Structure formats: C-alpha cells, structure tokens
Amino acid sequence: MSETSFTLSQLQSWMQNALHAPSGVPKNQANAMLTSHPRFSGADGLAVYQRSFFLRIVSCMRDQFPALCHALGQGLFDDFVAEYIVAAPPESYTLYDLGRRFPAFLQSNRPDSADARETWIDFVVDLARFERQVFVMFDAPGAETTGYATLQTPDAALRLQPAVSLGSYRFPVAMYYHDVRAERPASLPPLDAMHVALVRKNYLTQTIPISAAQHLFLQTLHEGHSIDTSLSTLATHTGTPREQVRAAWETQGGTRDVWIKAGMFVVA
Structure with missing residues (x-):
C-alpha cells in the first residue's frame, strides 16, 4: 500500500467502487492502493476479486430470473447484469434484494425509442416483473x-x-x-x-x-x-x-x- 493515508471508510468506498465498476480502476491506482505480492501485483489481486464478485452476482441473478436468462440467452443476460450492477449497485447485506430494481432498470434502459417500441423488449420487461414477484413470494x-x-x-x-x-x-x-x-x-x-x-x-x-x-x-x-x-x-x-x-x-x-x-x- 502507498504511504498516503486513507480512512477505513475511504478504503471501503474505493473497494466497493472497484468491484462494481472494474473498468474504472486504472492498474497503477490499484497497485498504489493495494499491497503487492512477489507472485502478483495489487492490480492482479484486485482483478481476482472483481471476477469473483461478478460471477457471484450473475449466478444469483440467474437464479432469481431463470426464465429471463433463457429468453435472452446467458451471454446477453450477463451483459445486462453487468450494466445493472454499475447503475444500481447492491444496497443490502443480503443478495435476496439484489434483483429488486432489475425490472425498472430494464424498462429505463430500453434500446428502442418511445416512438418505436419493440414487442420483444416489452416481453422482457414483463417477464422480469413476473419473475421478481415469484421470487419475493418465497420469503x-x-x-x-x-x-x-x-x-x-x-x-x-x-x-x-x-x-x-x-x-x-x-x-x-x-x-x-x-x-x-x-x-x-x-x-x-x-x-x-x-x-x-x-x-x-x-x-x-x-x-x-x-x-x-x-x-x-x-x-x-x-x-x-x-x-x-x-x-x-x-x-x-x-x-x-x-x-x-x-x-x-x-x-x-x-x-x-x-x-x-x-x-x-x-x-x-
């Protein structure tokens, strides 16, 4: 770690942002913030956590929205999730609440225009709404x-x-x-x-x-x-x-x- 002093709150905020938006963390910044190891740099260690974080998040989202994942295909579904966690990072200590804002996110980030709505996107939004309600019913x-x-x-x-x-x-x-x-x-x-x-x-x-x-x-x-x-x-x-x-x-x-x-x- 660099000689610059950071409070615990600052470090936690930086780490949270680094996990939510990996592309926004320059390699030299990660190396300055994190202690390096003889076998890998601080940036390399951070990359491991970033990949693990995303894999855990996307796995939970597939469990919460299995039909939507099927409809979109896993690759496109994962892309939507990657954008979602940047726009709406997890707010709770439990992953139960992870998909709460996903239907609204899909509606707000439609690739079509208000003047030319595409039917399949309406279906995607409605399916996400239904699956969220099914998931909520468990608890x-x-x-x-x-x-x-x-x-x-x-x-x-x-x-x-x-x-x-x-x-x-x-x-x-x-x-x-x-x-x-x-x-x-x-x-x-x-x-x-x-x-x-x-x-x-x-x-x-x-x-x-x-x-x-x-x-x-x-x-x-x-x-x-x-x-x-x-x-x-x-x-x-x-x-x-x-x-x-x-x-x-x-x-x-x-x-x-x-x-x-x-x-x-x-x-x-």
Whole structure:
C-alpha cells in the first residue's frame, strides 16, 4: 500500500467502487492502493476479486430470473447484469434484494425509442416483473402459522392473506415461466394480456390465472375492502346487476370455493 493515508471508510468506498465498476480502476491506482505480492501485483489481486464478485452476482441473478436468462440467452443476460450492477449497485447485506430494481432498470434502459417500441423488449420487461414477484413470494409474510379460511368461513370474515400478489402483463409470461422451469419448449409468445394471482399456501407458491374482472375484485380486497364492497365495485364497473355478481360468487364449486381451497383467504 502507498504511504498516503486513507480512512477505513475511504478504503471501503474505493473497494466497493472497484468491484462494481472494474473498468474504472486504472492498474497503477490499484497497485498504489493495494499491497503487492512477489507472485502478483495489487492490480492482479484486485482483478481476482472483481471476477469473483461478478460471477457471484450473475449466478444469483440467474437464479432469481431463470426464465429471463433463457429468453435472452446467458451471454446477453450477463451483459445486462453487468450494466445493472454499475447503475444500481447492491444496497443490502443480503443478495435476496439484489434483483429488486432489475425490472425498472430494464424498462429505463430500453434500446428502442418511445416512438418505436419493440414487442420483444416489452416481453422482457414483463417477464422480469413476473419473475421478481415469484421470487419475493418465497420469503413474503404468509399465513402458514395462523391458518387459512375454510369453505364455512362467512364472507364478512374473509380477508386476503399476506402471501397473495396480483399482476397484470401484456404477455402470458406466467405460462412462459412455467414452461422454462419444466424444461418444456418455450418461445416468445404473442401479445395477449394476462392477469395473474400468485398465492403461497403451506410454503408452496401457485400461479392462478384470473380475468380482468377478477383482478379488479381482488385488487379491491387487497386495498382492505370487504367481500361485499368488492362485489359491489365489480358490479358497478362491469355494469352487471349486483345480485348476478353475488350469485356467481356464491355458486357451489365456483370462484369462492376454488380460491378458498387455494389458500387465498384468512379469517379476519
């Protein structure tokens, strides 16, 4: 190390920047900052850490976005990750939070223009959004310890459980994701709007395709409203008589029963 004195905070900041943006560290600067070894210089030692850091980061990102990696190809995916960690360096001590800003990064750094959007980039952004939500569900607060509602639970006592996530996408990204995970052939799907509810019950996450109307109903519940209020909102929005909406909800073996069995509700 050089004779110049640095505080611990300065050294940590320099090392962090050197790992996040390797190309921004001149070799002579690394040699001045780091102690050399008879067999390799300070710059050589830093290069080992830089490569290891990136390999660890990109490995975690592939685990968090496996379908996106498949869609882009590993080489292009890794290039996006390299740009991402420079623009949005890790902020947390845990790699769990690593991909939180990745969908927004992809949207903000689109290679197309606002006047000529390319369909495949829309798909990439939507797929990243979906995969992030799937990943978050693993550690999201749930109802595993408190229990779930049953078919006998009255509507007035039904509330969405914490581990329910709603999403709207321009493509059937959930189908693409599950094809990739099941190692089935998967290709770029056509534009076809899809609404999805992710539900974790007993530590297993399931994907439930839902209609636009069902999405509105669940979103109203998610905002803290009751079943009764949510049904009324749905009736008003769709122009359907309220009695008809409630009858469809209460049909034996219908949506209410299916969603309760899926673990979507808890007792308020």
